[in-house]
Amino acid sequence: MNIFLLLSLLLLPIFFLLTRRGKPLKRVPPGSLGIPILGQSLGLLRAMRTNTAEKWMAERAKRYGPISKMSLFGKPTVFIYGQAANKFVFTSDGSKLSNQQTDSVRMILGDRCLLELSGEDHKRVRNALSSFLKPDSLKNYVGKIEDEVMRHLEMHWQGKQKVTVLPLMKTLTFNIICSLLFGLERGARRDAFVEYFQQMIEGMWSIPINMPFTRFNRSLKASAKVQKMLRDLICEKRSELEKGAPPHQDLITCLLSIRGNDNNELVSEDEIIHNVMLIMVAGHDTSSVLITFIIRLLANDKTILEAVLKEQEEIRNSKLSRELLTWEDLGKMKYTWRVAMETLRTTPPIFGGFRKTVEDIEYEGYLIPKGWQIFWVTSMTHMDGDIFPEPSKFDPDRFGNAAAIPPYCFVPFGGGPRICPGYEFAKIETLVTIHPLITHFTWKLCCKDDSFRRDPMPVPTQGLPVQLVSKKLL
Ligand code: HEM
Numbered sequence: 001m002n003i004f005l006l007l008s009l010l011l012l013p014i015f016f017l018l019t020r021r022g023k024p025l026k027r028v029p030p031g032s033l034g035i036p037i038l039g040q041s042l043g044l045l046r047a048m049r050t051n052t053a054e055k056w057m058a059e060r061a062k063r064y065g066p067i068s069k070m071s072l073f074g075k076p077t078v079f080i081y082g083q084a085a086n087k088f089v090f091t092s093d094g095s096k097l098s099n100q101q102t103d104s105v106r107m108i109l110g111d112r113c114l115l116e117l118s119g120e121d122h123k124r125v126r127n128a129l130s131s132f133l134k135p136d137s138l139k140n141y142v143g144k145i146e147d148e149v150m151r152h153l154e155m156h157w158q159g160k161q162k163v164t165v166l167p168l169m170k171t172l173t174f175n176i177i178c179s180l181l182f183g184l185e186r187g188a189r190r191d192a193f194v195e196y197f198q199q200m201i202e203g204m205w206s207i208p209i210n211m212p213f214t215r216f217n218r219s220l221k222a223s224a225k226v227q228k229m230l231r232d233l234i235c236e237k238r239s240e241l242e243k244g245a246p247p248h249q250d251l252i253t254c255l256l257s258i259r260g261n262d263n264n265e266l267v268s269e270d271e272i273i274h275n276v277m278l279i280m281v282a283g284h285d286t287s288s289v290l291i292t293f294i295i296r297l298l299a300n301d302k303t304i305l306e307a308v309l310k311e312q313e314e315i316r317n318s319k320l321s322r323e324l325l326t327w328e329d330l331g332k333m334k335y336t337w338r339v340a341m342e343t344l345r346t347t348p349p350i351f352g353g354f355r356k357t358v359e360d361i362e363y364e365g366y367l368i369p370k371g372w373q374i375f376w377v378t379s380m381t382h383m384d385g386d387i388f389p390e391p392s393k394f395d396p397d398r399f400g401n402a403a404a405i406p407p408y409c410f411v412p413f414g415g416g417p418r419i420c421p422g423y424e425f426a427k428i429e430t431l432v433t434i435h436p437l438i439t440h441f442t443w444k445l446c447c448k449d450d451s452f453r454r455d456p457m458p459v460p461t462q463g464l465p466v467q468l469v470s471k472k473l474l
Contacts (some may be wrong), residue, residue: 002207002404017456023450026362026365026366026367026370027366027367028069028078028366028367028368029064029067029068029069029078029366029368030064030067030068030069031060031068031069031070031079031409032069032070032211033062033069033070033071033076034070034071037071037074039070039071039072039073039074039077040070040071041071041072041073041074043056044056044465046073048454048455048456049453049455050143050449050453051452051453051454051458053379053454054380054383057079057081057221057377057379057380058380058383060447061077061081061380064329066080066082066085066364067079067080067085067363067364067366068080068082069372071147072373072375073102074196075372075373076369076372076373077354077372077373077375078366078368078372078373078374078375079365079375080363080364080374080375080376080382081376081377081380081381082227082384083381083387083406083407083409084408085376085407086376086381086409086411086415087408087415088363088407089355089374089376089409089416090408090414090415090416090417090418090419091415091416092355094118094119094122094358094359095133095359095360096357096358096359096361097355097356097357097358097374098118098355098358099115099116099118099355099356099358099418100354100355100356101115101116101354101373102208104203104204104206104207104208104216104219105204107208107220108200108203108204108219108220108223108277109204109223109277109278109281110223110227110270110273110274110277111274112125112268112270112271112273112274113135113271113274113275113277113278114126114129114275114278114418115278116274120178122417122418123417124267125267125271125275126265126417126421128254128255128258128266128267129251129255129275129279129421131254131258132181132248132251132255132406133251133421133422133424133425133458134255134424135424137175137236137248137254138424138425138428139327140248141180141326141428142324142325142326142327142329142330142432143324143326144179144180144324145176145429145432146324146432146436147181147324147427148172148175148176148179148180148310149172149176149432149433149436150436150474152168152172152175153169153436153437153440153474154474156168156171157282157437157441157468157470158318158470158473158474159470160468161463161467161468162446162466162467162468163465163466163468164462164463164464164466165295165296165463165464165465165466166288166289166292166459166460166463167450167463168290169287169289169292169295169433170285170288170289171283171286172288172291172433173283173284173285173287173291173429174194174197174280174284175190176416176429177279177280177283177284178190178193178194180250181249181250181251181276181279181283182230182233182250182251182252182276183250183251183252183253184232188243189229192229193226193229196201196222196225196226197226197280198222198224199218199219199221199222200219200222200223200226200277201219201281201285201458202215202218202219203215203216203217203219203220203222204281211460216384221327223277223331226277227273227277230276230277231269231273233252234252234256234272234273235267237250237252237253237256238256240253241253241256241257251276251279252272252276255267255275256272260341270317270445274408279422282420282422283422283425283426285349285427285457286349286350286422286426286457287422287425287429287430288345289347289349289457289458290340290349290430291430291433291434292424292460292464293317293343293458293460294339294340294343294430294434295346295437295443295464295466296445296450296460296464297339297394298438298443299443299444299445300403300445300450301394301467302393303340304339305438306395307335308335308336308434308438309438309439310333310334310337311333311334311336311436312336312438312439313439314332314432315329315332315333316435316439325432325435330428330431330432333431333435335396335397336431336434337427337430337431338396338397338398338399338400339351339396340427340430340431341396341399341402341410342394342395342396342398342399343408344412345382345388345410345412346382346394347452348378348379348382348412348459349412349457349458350378350414350457351377351378351379351454351456352375352376352378352432353375353414354373354374354375354376355373355374355376355378356371356372357369357370357371357372357374358370360371366374378411378412381408381409381411381420382409382410382411382412383412384409387405387406387409388409407417410471436474439471439472440470440471440472440474441468441469441470441471442468442469442471443466443467443468443469444466444467445464445465445466445467446462446465446466446467447461447462447464447465449461
């Protein structure tokens with residue numbers, strides 16, 4: 001046989017192995033997938049618990065560069081970071097990247113919540129939620145939120161010498177969501193709801209094996225009870241609407257009142273229930289962490305405390321005693337919101353997130369195979385000295401001109417079509433809570449150990465106990 005023919009026959013399989021449709025195959029990114037199933041999960045979780053996750057990620061980046069592979073939570077994962085990487089994650093459409101949640105989250109929150117939806121369904125449900133969560137609509141509820149805050153402070157802060165901030169802030173943000181978004185007023189029903197809800201979230205980050213007496217099993221049962229209560233609530237809201245109740249009194253009523261071209265409800269009952277559960281989880285944990293870390297900062301930094309106090313007292317002095325805050329007042333709280341933004345930069349409540357590749361993807365010269373996870377991490381751009389000079393310094397004035405911050409670099413709320421729809425809601429809650437706190441109380445940290453761990457949200461040592469002094473009655 002001709003030697004060239006023989007060589008071609010021998011090399012043909014190798015050619016097919018190395019190419020796909022004639023194109024040379026790219027390499028997958030550098031790094032190791034680690035031990036099967038466990039991969040690097042334990043290392044990352046350990047780093048989160050000891051508050052060294054940022055260092056853990058930075059060491060990886062130093063070793064492998066801006067793109068590397070690992071294995072997290074049983075799945076091959078590519079970690080990418082930087083402005084271009086954030087843009088790629090946040091703006092890629094559903095044909096390239098889809099949202100990626102753990103099985104336990106999907107089974108507990110349901111398969112019609114925003115995290116599970118894509119394309120036109122995602123747009124339809126998100127637009128419906130945003131019609132209530134947009135500033136034009138929320139500005140009418142500043143007084144109602146303040147009402148919840150004042151009641152909370154009277155019950156849990158006034159007259160107390162010591163309080164633990166994080167659990168109290170969770171109670172407060174949960175109550176605000178119950179009253180404003182679900183129209184669920186105080187009473188036995190709300191108390192039962194809180195109890196089931198707590199059980200429900202306890203199993204959200206557990207291994208999804210549904211065996212009796214496991215956390216996950218308890219969580220699934222609680223989720224079924226929460227869903228049943230929401231179904232009853234929807235029934236009541238629907239009949240109130242039919243009797244002429246205003247469509248914008250709460251989020252559920254608002255969603256029920258939105259009609260499609262055929263005059264049917266645009267958002268199905270399952271979609272309302274699953275998204276209400278998502279909002280309970282996404283909305284109360286995150287804002288409570290932000291407010292807690294602002295309170296911690298104000299105890300540690302006298303100069304910033306004085307500047308925030310000055311701004312808030314000017315607003316208080318411009319109002320009659322007990323006069324409620326307005327949307328215009330919030331617009332004057334510019335410095336306080338800069339402090340909140342800098343808190344979100346230095347301690348983002350959401351560490352990062354996952355997407356999944358829908359097809360083989362080429363990124364920065366590497367192949368990311370179909371079905372792999374992509375892991376984006378908030379702090380990698382937030383702590384980049386080229387974007388935020390002296391990144392470890394707490395400096396609210398960085399946000400004096402927010403437009404000067406390059407796009408996709410400050411991402412505590414994500415970006416693109418899945419950017420957090422609760423941004424304005426979180427802003428109102430934060431400003432309305434800080435106002436009476438700083439004008440009525442002073443506080444000192446009780447714990448000598450002023451550090452925190454991630455669980456996966458940042459949790460200050462012992463939940464941040466503070467010693468409290470009331471300056472004047474509420
Ligand atoms: C400080 C407070 C908050 C922070 C830092 C925060 C952060 C985030 C982040 C990082 C995402 C993921 C974006 C992505 O994957 O691209 C997200 C999504 C989401 N957030 Fe927030 N959030 C906060 C408050 C809220 C509030 C108050 C609500 C509701 C009232 C809310 C509702 C949601 C929902 C429904 C999603 C899913 C959006 C989608 O997939 O289209 N969040 N949030």
